[in-house]
Amino acid sequence: MWNRLFKRAPREVMDLPEFQELDRSRLPVHTAIIMDGNGRWAKGRELLRTAGHAAGADTVKKILKAAIALELPVLTIYMFSTENWKRPPAEVDFIMRLLFDRLMQEIDEMDEDNVKIRFLGRLDELFPALRELTQKAEDRMKGNTGVQFNVAVNYGGQDEILHAAKSIARRVQQGELSTEDIDGKIFDASLYTEGLPPVDLLIRTGGDMRVSNFLLWQSAYAELWFTDTTWPDFTPLLFVEALKDFGKRNRRFGGLDNK
Ligand code: FPP
Secondary structure (H helix, E strand, C coil): CHHHHHHHHHHHHHCCHHHHHCCHHHCCCEEEEECCCHHHHHHHCCCCHHHHHHHHHHHHHHHHHHHHHCCCCEEEEEEEECCHHHCCHHHHHHHHHHHHHHHHHHHHHHHHCCCEEEEECCHHHCCHHHHHHHHHHHHHHCCCCCCEEEEEEEECHHHHHHHHHHHHHHHHHCCCCCHHHCCHHHHHHCCCCCCCCCCCEEEECCCCCCCCCCCCCCCCCCEEEECCCCHHHCCHHHHHHHHHHHHHCCCCCCCCCCC
16 A cells, blocks of 8 residues: 555656646745644544554655655654653554555665655654664765655654754853854754755644644744645645645745735
């Protein structure tokens, strides 16, 4: 099922009239997604919450394939937050194993697709085999030049900002930096997202309208796009709709209209 989905997805996207009509010159550089609603999707079908996460993983594959077909430069997904540890241990365990299993299954195909994967968050707290696999996947794909695909796992925006502040403070203490030298560039380079561009478009599925501690620094000027559709039901067509809507936004970055 998973394999069939992956192989079919690009045609599915490229054949859509909506895809053909997209203005390629107005696509976001960095698209980030809060994948919410897996539990509700499962509940609505009288399934276990974990079935919702498994279905959500299928959607990740479809959307990554769509991003490849659309040649989006950067896609970041919110897989597991620093707050998600509060969930029942069996659910946490399931999500972590799901990441491990799907990564094992997909590593070759992602590499063939020229995807460059990166993991963002407190990776040292993952179970050792998962930690090793994330490293292996990053190493394997580091020379790739296609979609930069970031998976935020054990990630929290506030935690990331604190982590950056501490590392900068240490550099000041050690005399490597002076307080006056601290600027946006240095801060950017101290975040887990070092080297990545700011978020242009932030998509959230599942009906809630909040940013839930995701990429707080990086989303300062992000355009927000929400849908009631739960993550397992999210489709390449809806993704294209979000991108189309983004293309119509008038971004001013605090300045005035250029028109
Ligand atoms: C939010 O739905 C989803 C999560 C916290 C887990 C995200 C994980 C996946 C989509 C699986 C991705 C898998 C891979 C391999 C990348 P929720 O549980 O908060 O849903 P609810 O709001 O309806 O309860």
